[in-house]
Amino acid sequence: MLNELVKLSHGQAPNFIVFHLFHLSRGGIQPITTTPPITIITPSPATTSNSVVIINPTTPCQCTATANCADGSGTLNPRIVNNNPPVVCAVGQVYCCNLINPNPVTAAPTTIPPSTCGIRPNIANTFLPGVGQAAYAAYPWTALIFRVSDNALIGTGVLLDANTVLTAAHKVSPATQVLRVRLGEYIINAVTEPNPLVEIAVSAIRIHEAFNSVNLVNDIAVLKLATAIDFNFNPHIRSICLPAVGAVYSGQRYQLDSKLWGRCWTAGFGASSFASNQYQTTMREVDVPILDGPTCQARFSASRLGATFVFNQQSFICAGGETSRDACTGDGGAGLVCLTGTQWFLAGLVSWGLDCGQTNVPGAYVNIPNYLAWITTNRV
Numbered sequence: 001m002l003n004e005l006v007k008l009s010h011g012q013a014p015n016f017i018v019f020h021l022f023h024l025s026r027g028g029i030q031p032i033t034t035t036p037p038i039t040i041i042t043p044s045p046a047t048t049s050n051s052v053v054i055i056n057p058t059t060p061c062q063c064t065a066t067a068n069c070a071d072g073s074g075t076l077n078p079r080i081v082n083n084n085p086p087v088v089c090a091v092g093q094v095y096c097c098n099l100i101n102p103n104p105v106t107a108a109p110t111t112i113p114p115s116t117c118g119i120r121p122n123i124a125n126t127f128l129p130g131v132g133q134a135a136y137a138a139y140p141w142t143a144l145i146f147r148v149s150d151n152a153l154i155g156t157g158v159l160l161d162a163n164t165v166l167t168a169a170h171k172v173s174p175a176t177q178v179l180r181v182r183l184g185e186y187i188i189n190a191v192t193e194p195n196p197l198v199e200i201a202v203s204a205i206r207i208h209e210a211f212n213s214v215n216l217v218n219d220i221a222v223l224k225l226a227t228a229i230d231f232n233f234n235p236h237i238r239s240i241c242l243p244a245v246g247a248v249y250s251g252q253r254y255q256l257d258s259k260l261w262g263r264c265w266t267a268g269f270g271a272s273s274f275a276s277n278q279y280q281t282t283m284r285e286v287d288v289p290i291l292d293g294p295t296c297q298a299r300f301s302a303s304r305l306g307a308t309f310v311f312n313q314q315s316f317i318c319a320g321g322e323t324s325r326d327a328c329t330g331d332g333g334a335g336l337v338c339l340t341g342t343q344w345f346l347a348g349l350v351s352w353g354l355d356c357g358q359t360n361v362p363g364a365y366v367n368i369p370n371y372l373a374w375i376t377t378n379r380v
Contacts, residue, residue, distance in 0.1 A: 116231075118241035118343035125194045127187070134285040136186050136194065139267040140238035141335065141344075142283070144182040145171060145223070146199075156268055158240045158335035158346060159183065162228035164379045165202075167333035168349050168366060169221040173213060175205040181225060183237045188269065188281045195236040201226040206378045208371075217315045219351045220366050222378045240335060241345045247369045263287040264319065264338040264347055268331030288320040288336075290347065291362055303354050303361050314370055317348050321362040326353070336365050 118141075125136045143157040143165045155171030165181055172179065179202040184195055204224035211218045229237055267285040291299070296318035297311045311318070319336060320326045336348035348365025355361065368375075 117239045118337075118345060119238060120344070121235050121238060123194055123236055129282070132284050132286070134186075134267050134283045137236040138285065139265075139283065139335075139337070140184075140236055141240035141337075142183075142185070142267060143167075143223075144185055144269075145202075145333070146180050146182060148178040148180055148201075154179075156331040156334040156350075157181070157223060158333075158337075158349070159229070159237070160242070160375070160379060161239050162231065163225040165223040165225065166335075166346070166349065166375065166379075167221050167223060168351055169207045169211040169219045170213060170216060170351075171333045172205050172221050172223065173207055173211070175207050175221075177205075178202070179205065179223065181223060183229060184234060185269075186236075186283055190281075195234060198229060198234055198237065200229065208374060215312075216352050216364075217312055219315065220349065220371055220374065222375070240337060241343050242372060242375065243345045243347060243369050245369065245372060247345070247347075263289055264336050266331070266334050266336050266350060268334045286325055288322065288325060288363075290317065290319045290338075291321065293317075296362060296364075299360055299362055300354075305354070311364075313367070315367055316351060316364040317367045318362040318364050319348070320353075321358075321360050323359045324357045326357040326363055 121137050121140055123137050127136045129135050141159040143159050144153055145155045145157055145165075145167060146152065147154050155167060157165040157167030157171075160166050181200050181202060183198045183200070185197055186193060202223045203226040204222075206222040206224070208218040208220045211220070231237065265285055265287045267283055269280050269283060293311070293313045296313070296316075299318070299321055300309050300311050301307050303309075332350055334350045335346050336350065337344045338347045339345075346368050348368055351364050351366050353361070353363035
């Protein structure tokens with residue numbers, strides 16, 4: 001089994017940040033020892049067991065030659081995936097699944113996001129971020145996901161409301177594991193921070209019913225927290241805004257109602273190189289351009305995926321493709337967020353890619369605007 005962890009590090013060029021992929025031993029990721037104050041919120045006895053909501057994918061799959069597979073199965077690099085393929089195929093073949101979604105997502109009615117979501121708090125602190133480091137509480141919706149059995153950090157997510165975290169399905173599958181979420185993390189092992197960390201048990205894992213672990217179609221899941229976070233008591237923790245129905249991403253800018261906004265950002269912790277399993281101690285950030293669907297298709301077809309690859313624009317958007325700037329392996333489930341006015345909106349979740357920081361090779365992110373109806377149903 002391969003365990004992969006988010007990698008945010010400097011690239012070859014100055015001021016560039018790259019998430020790097022590395023393979024850990026079977027011993028898995030070493031637990032993080034945290035010395036700052038931590039507020040641990042545990043559920044009542046009635047809510048201690050995980051409520052699991054998962055249905056096996058129904059998409060037809062079969063063993064076939066790699067050249068015949070249009071969905072990239074056996075070639076994609078998921079962002080932190082711990083699952084082995086469900087079928088072992090003959091040499092020269094891959095387990096390939098149809099990209100056509102039998103249950104297309106129906107858009108939910110447009111809603112105006114609460115004025116409190118997507119706002120970076122203004123908290124006085126003495127931390128001076130270095131090159132490539134995020135400012136304190138710059139991404140207050142970031143949630144780290146831990147497996148309770150071995151205290152392993154298995155992925156990242158984003159806080160949607162006081163008791164809901166959105167993440168990539170491949171990070172929390174199988175849904176039978178017991179998890180907890182950490183909010184408010186900025187410097188690992190810091191002696192003091194302006195505000196304490198908060199850890200809350202996960203009471204329910206809801207994985208998309210059509211999630212396919214081979215080609216990562218419908219790579220989305222909701223975690224329900226056993227106890228709601230108190231935003232008033234924790235000013236450094238905030239929720240992210242969901243985009244409006246009809247939000248699209250073209251060129252290098254976020255587009256909505258004919259208005260263009262700046263490049264989008266992702267953030268997290270990670271090791272400094274392929275060979276290292278030492279985490280960065282301070283949260284890092286990188287901005288990447290959003291590409292339109294035809295450009296994504298052309299870039300992936302020109303990669304090792306080959307000319308027959310079909311990029312599933314229902315499930316994914318793509319971003320990046322700039323040398324030494326990438327959201328790569330590591331924070332699988334981390335948010336790709338875009339600034340609209342004074343609020344930050346969730347455009348995607350880190351899902352998969354081909355290596356990291358390669359010129360003209362973007363990364364794939366869950367297409368959040370296409371999953372608004374599913375999110376609305378499963379966040380309650």
